[in-house]
Amino acid sequence: MIGFIKGKIIDKKPTKILIDVNGVGYLLNISINTFEIINDKEEISLYTYLHVREDQLELFGFYSLAEKEMFELLISVSGIGPKSAQSILSGIQIDDLKEALKTANISRLVSIPGIGRKTAERLMIELRDKVENISADVEKSSTVSSTIKNDAITALVNLGYNQKVSERIVRAILDLNPNCTIEDLIRESLNNLNK
Numbered sequence: 259m260i261g262f263i264k265g266k267i268i269d270k271k272p273t274k275i276l277i278d279v280n281g282v283g284y285l286l287n288i289s290i291n292t293f294e295i296i297n298d299k300e301e302i303s304l305y306t307y308l309h310v311r312e313d314q315l316e317l318f319g320f321y322s323l324a325e326k327e328m329f330e331l332l333i334s335v336s337g338i339g340p341k342s343a344q345s346i347l348s349g350i351q352i353d354d355l356k357e358a359l360k361t362a363n364i365s366r367l368v369s370i371p372g373i374g375r376k377t378a379e380r381l382m383i384e385l386r387d388k389v390e391n392i393s394a395d396v397e398k399s400s401t402v403s404s405t406i407k408n409d410a411i412t413a414l415v416n417l418g419y420n421q422k423v424s425e426r427i428v429r430a431i432l433d434l435n436p437n438c439t440i441e442d443l444i445r446e447s448l449n450n451l452n453k
Contacts, residue, residue, distance in 0.1 A: 260284075260317065264303040270296070273344070275319060277302070286319035287340070290348035294426075295321045309340045316340065324352045327392045335384050337377065345372045351425060356389045357408070369421055407432060410443045419451055427451060 263286070265279035272293045277284050286304065288296075296302050304319035305326040318340060320326040325347060332343035346355070349370040358366040359382055367378035407428055414424035427450045431443060438446070 260306050260308050262303065263306055263319065264301075266301050267296070267299065273348070275304075277304070277319075284317060286317045287344055288319045288321075289325065289344055291351060292319065292321040292325065292347075307340075318344065322352070324392050328352050328355065328389075331385055331388055331392070332381075335381055337380065342372060346370055349373075349422065351429065352392070354408075354425065356392060359385050359389050362386070406438075406440050406443065409440055410447060413444050414447055414451070417448075423451070 263277055263279055263284055265277040265284070267275060268278050268283060269276040270293065272290050273287060275286050275288050275293070275296070277286065286306065288304075292304070296304075302321075304321060305323055306320070307318045307326060307329060309316040309318065318329065320329060329340075329343050329347060332338050332346055333340055338346075349372070350358070350366075354366070357363070362382050364375070364378050364382065367373055367381060368375055373381075410428050411421065411424050414428070415421050424447065427447050428443060431446050431450070432438060435442075
C-alpha cells in the first residue's frame with residue numbers, strides 16, 4: 259500500500275494533482291482544503307490512501323495526517339464513499355468538522371455541500387466518540403478557543419456572508435494574530451470581506 263508520496267508537482271486542479279516521483283507520475287484526488295495549502299508549492303509531500311475497487315485503483319492525497327485520519331473515519335460510515343468523503347473534506351476544515359461532530363451541531367454538518375440531514379445524523383452517531391483520536395492538525399493549530407472562531411463565523415453568516423468564505427477569512431486572520439479578540443476578529447473579517 260502507498261502511504262506517502264513526495265515529489266514535484268506537474269499539474270494541479272482543485273480536486274486532483276499530478277506528482278512526479280522519480281519519473282513516475284501519480285494522479286491523486288485531493289480536497290479543496292489541501293489544494294489551498296499546496297497551491298504555491300512546487301514540491302510536496304502528501305499522505306495517501308489507496309482505494310481499491312474491482313475495476314479501478316484510486317489514490318487520495320492529504321496534506322496533513324489529521325485529514326487522512328478523518329477521511330478514513332468518514333469512509334467507515336455506511337453510505338459514505340471516498341468521493342463523498344473528499345467532498346466533505348472540501349467543504350469544511352478538519353477542526354471545524356471535529357467540533358461539529360463532538361457538539362452534535364447538525365446545522366453545521368448540513369451546511370456542508372452534499373450532506374443531508376440523515377447523513378449528518380449518521381455521521382454524528384457513528385463518529386462522535388471517534389474524532390477525539392484524530393491527530394492534532396499542526397498546520398491549523400492555534401491558541402484561540404474554537405468558541406471565538408465559531409462565534410465570529412456565525413456572526414458573519416448571520417450578516418449574510420458565505421459560510422465557507424467566512425471560515426477561510428477568519429482562519430487567515432487567526433493564523434496571523436492568534437490572540438485576536440472577538441470584536442477585532444469580526445471587524446477585520448468584515449474589512450476583508452468588503453474589499
